[in-house]
Amino acid sequence: MTYVVTENCIRCKFMDCVEVCPVDCFYAGENFLVINPDECIDCGVCEPECPAEAIFPDSDDRATPWAEINTKYAAVWPNITRKGTAPPDAEEWKDKPNKKELLSPEPQKD
Template sequence: MTYVVTENCIKCKYMDCVEVCPVDCFYVGENMLVIHPDECIDCGVCEPECPAEAILPDSDDRATPWLEINRNFAQSWPNITRKGEPPPDADEWKGKPGKKELLSPNPGKP
């Protein structure tokens, strides 16, 4: 089992999860983070740290469509090991549905 970053992260990207990950399995895109499913050790410490409630176990049906998205982008985005600044408008995007089409494929800056 692994944890998966879902749609709630898009445009929020708070990054609290990055600080607690013991295996540094987060990767950063322009407006979202992803977890590399082959690196995640299923410890679960990241899930409660996410203010946007964007991290779910892969056993949750809501995570299923996001597993491959996480896997694919983790292979091309840079690894992130330290919390950065969230976007200035993160709180405005928190909890908004229908953000999938806003996902940028561009890598972020660690």
């Protein structure tokens, strides 16, 4: 089992989860985070830290369509080990549905 970042993270990207991850398995895109399933140790500490409630175990049906997206982008986006600054409008996007089309394939720029 692994944990998966889902649609609720898009345009929110709070990054509280990154701070608690003991194995640094988060990767950052322009407006979304992903978890590398090969690095995740299934500890689950990230799940309750997410203000957007965007992280689920891969056994949860809500994670299923996002597992492949996490795997794909973890291979090309930069690894992130510290919490950064969330977008200024993150709170406005936090509970909005149907954000998948807003997912940027671009990596986070430092």
